[in-house]
Amino acid sequence: MSIDEILGSSQNADEARTRLLAAGVNEAEADQLVGFAFENYEGDVLQVKDTP
């Protein structure tokens, strides 16, 4: 099974995370994969408006 398949066939973030970890993916990558796939994660660099 591939990452595509795990993410595509999981019902929610928790299930996907559990399956990725069970497959041996390290925790940091598993969290980010789940974040991008299920939680509108945009990465670790946040952009905010400039203060006038």
Place this chain on the structure above:
Amino acid sequence: MTFTKATPFQEAVDKLGSRSVLGSRLRTAEWQEVETGLTDRAFFSAGVEDVRFLENAKNFLDDVLTGARKNNAQGQSYISMDRSKFVKQLQDYANQNNIGPLGPTPLTNIRRQARLELIYDTQIKSARDYGYWKQGQDQDILDAFPFQRFVRVQDVKTPRRRSNRFAGMVRRKDDLEFWTGVNSRAEGGFGVPWGPWGFNSGMDVEDVSIEDGQALAGEDPALADLLRLQQPVLPIEKEFNEGLQASLRGISTGGRQQLQDYFGSQIDITGDVVRWMGAPTKPVVLNPPTIGSQLSPVTPSLRKAPVSQGLNLQVQGESLSRAKDILTVIDSVHDDGQLPQIPLTNKIARGSDGTFTRTIGGQPVALAINRKRSSTAMNSGFHETGHFLDLAALGSAGTMASESHPDLQEWRNAVAATKAIQAITAARRVAVQPGHRKYLNYLLEPREIFARSYAQFIAEKSGRADLLKELQILRTNPFMPDTFQWTEADFVPVKKALEDVFRKKGWL
């Protein structure tokens, strides 16, 4: 002449001061291979990797040798450092900062009194004995006292066989082979022609005059041959230094790189041989981070512009200890030019282990680390700091230098050629699940590649075992192994490119 205060033994002070602090993951067996040339010039303690701990120890010992004094509240002067204060202050620092190793015996646990007293006794005696030896290298003194005798000055529980073998022997002071043999590293010595003659050794040397040498030679023809009375005894420090070389057989690439990083042009590594090339330069001394809490800085600084000064620590507890550790490691590796100061907080974006916040216009806002410590938390701290440097210090302030700044072109070429980036690029071509594709696109953004490479650069340059282990954890992905962080071999050109950039900027 009346002395109004204690006069420092300058040769001893100089000896300690000339030692570069080397926080090392090398264990004793590896150091045995590196041998005298470097270990005599490095201030280290087996297994201790915390550079600031070692720097503190070295500064405290320097205070002892210089007889440093402070004034109390009543204005009375007192000696600021002694053996008991040395032990207590380093124990406190080690406890507060979780410093190891914490082996099962008193001598393998860096927080135990016996280990710290051994460091104190050995380093003080080493500096002083070198000082005596160095003073004895003056030609006038060599003419009057050309020989020395190896003698026991203190009873010990179990004398070394080596000590018994050489006890009472008289030899020329310039018989380098004999004196380094007496202090042989193969038999627990330090490999130098001065004391101490092993840990907790009760042996020492005493001068023998030309007259006494002549009398001894008259009684013993074999000794007369060894003392060669007709040949003047000459200084040997130059000869000793020039002969310093050591085998690096069995030392890992990381270990060799660490030696090169710390000693720089003072050593030359060719094949499996490292040679001592010149006098040590100023040791690395770290800056304390700016701390927005109750903890006080630990050591003074010689770094001109450390990264730690760009962060105002607004975290508590374990997060504060971790933030200090992150910045201590970074400060030990490089300077950063001038960074604006931003807060370091625990306010991370949901789903991340660390966050760097900037404005759309390019102003850095904050750096955050997860309150809950993950198994790769240090790497995450380096990674976010990499974003901060990318935006605010590496190129033109306000733009990510990793994206297009010409100074980073070699770095861009280097990362593009790595197996890791090529594997991620190949995976992106075939990925179909939208979240997976977004993740792979994210991994290939220049700023993310830079932050990952910076984190690995810091970890590898530090040589700390726990940081290298974090890299190994992050390489673990059965679907795309060795992609989030590069293998050590794959990373070599990237590391060199970063070194070139940092050197060019005067940060290394």
